[in-house]
Amino acid sequence: MAQLPPGFTTLSTLTTEPLKTPGINVIAMVCDKMEPTTTRKGDITMKFKLVDPSTQDTVSGGNGFAARFFYSQTMADTPKIAQLGDIIMLRGVKLGVYDGNRVLMNNKGNTQWSVFPIAGMPKGEYAVTYMGGKQELPSMRSRTTTTTSISLVEKKYILDLASRFDTLSHAFTRGAGSRVQPAHDPLAVRVSAVRGHDLDVIRVPAVRCHDHDAIRVPAEKRPASGPELNLERRKMQRPGESKKFRLISDIQDYTFADLCVEVVKKWEGDFGCELYVTDYTENTLLLYYKNPSESKDDFGRDGDPYSYTNGFKAGWPGPWGHRVLKVVCKPPHADVANAKVEVGAHVRLTNTKIRLNNVNMLEGTLWPDQRYPGKIYITVLSRGDLVEVQDIVERKRQYYATQSHEVEPVRDSATHDTANRTKSALKRSKKKAKKAAKEAEALAVKEAELEMALAPNQHTRCSDGTIPLSSIATILDSSGERHKEVLPNGRSLILPFVNTNYRAKVQVLDFQPALEDFAVVTDELEDDSMDLSIESSQRWEWNFTLLLHDAKKEGSNPEDCILVNVGHPQAQFLLGNDMPDPANLREQSMLLNKLREKMYILWGNLEEQKAAGADDMPSNRPFECCLSEYGVLKSGGKPENIFDWERQYMLHGLTIL
């Protein structure tokens, strides 16, 4: 551990220090906190708990050393702790007793604080650059009466403390009985632990970190920064925001629905264009398609799903079960369907009229818009429709993960016509060996070429090289293998998320929203602003989303892609210290240009390609980065309902040099 800065006290010393000692200085990690509340007298009070290396192995230190601060009237002075794990530096606090226990208390105007958010903390080698003394630590928020800067020794100590997050955070799990409400932390902050409950009696969603044994329980609170904002913005863009958006599992007779679906089959009939579509959800009011193993008697003993061997008609390409809705497109939609929609495409169908037909099965029809007869209700979804496509693709992955390998479709066939697929399958079966050898050779050449073209990006740095590399498919874990939890009663469930970190070698495929909107205004007021005008009270934060895919993969197929949030601290870390604070990018063209230049290093010609409407793969180089998996409570969800939590990913540890 780094040297304790002169004038500072360790937490263990405080257990023997005489009471009412004034002028105590402490640097420690926040392991528990309660949001500021108002006392009966009308004062503001807040409580938090601290750990440092001196307390981590002691029984009494296990729950952290309590601090209780009081303020009269205004919240403006209270320490702004973003999440558990933040490092707080306190000067001029005093020792008091509260409820019979020692606590640190503030001392009116004499107490100064600085908070160093763990989320933006440089790690590993990168931390060294901060030790030179010139660079300020990122995202520092403070309330000091003087403008004393942080000394080199203090900086070192703070960074060292932050680097011990994994060890110190074990203390976070012991606060289960505390009345203090732990904050939810997207970046794997440990909260109270429960284990061995039946699902029915689990009060809070339990998540298990794959590298630890303890079950972790996200607390009630939503993340205070980036992730929450990002979720909110994503929600705005989700198909679910459309009032009529329905999953196929939710459609009902005599309604109109907006659907986001994959086209499984297309038929240009006399009465319009029929689209057979799925979003990989089930609705028992749809026709049941038998899967190949169920219908083996229909096609001969071997259960050959595509009838490679007997030349009979091809079977249904899947998905099977009650998952496919027939939608009849009337003019003018039929013309668009015929011309633009291919089997395997993802489409949005607006205002689909849902009816039970004469054999009591649901089907959809797209009729002309009554007010604007030329209006088209079909939109082919593309890379730009990240969320919609991702949702379908993710459900597809999960669906096929439960199917046997024999019926799993060839990945890259998703964009091909079904008929072509079955025909080529037939051919393949005849010339299999010869073709396979040729293909393998071609593939090897192509991969070698790709290898040359995709040398790693020399202009990025990943702060943590210790986490083993994972593929995107592994991280997404569509089979649920790593998210499976077996309960003591033998039942098992797949957890919506686990708090854990990964490292991956990836490339950027897309981003969201437009670059001009990478900075968003937050509601939070700039608390030390003396200027009361609206503009100066607006606080801007970075907040955007990247679509990443495994390095070396080609094709614009969105499978094996991962949507990754970049919150404010992560973006600050990404963009580095020479990037000014975020502001309205639609007004600050200099800042926008600077951001554009930075991001170009990461994503190459992606922005230009998007602007040109090109759907080709962008040209950019792979890089390594850390991704953390976390959960957020769905809008309107109940924290105690495990399935009300949604899995999300956050980029971190990446810096563009």
Add this chain to the structure above:
DNA sequence: GGTTACGGT
């Protein structure tokens, strides 16, 4: 508002 999960136009 045509008829049924094919039809292979």
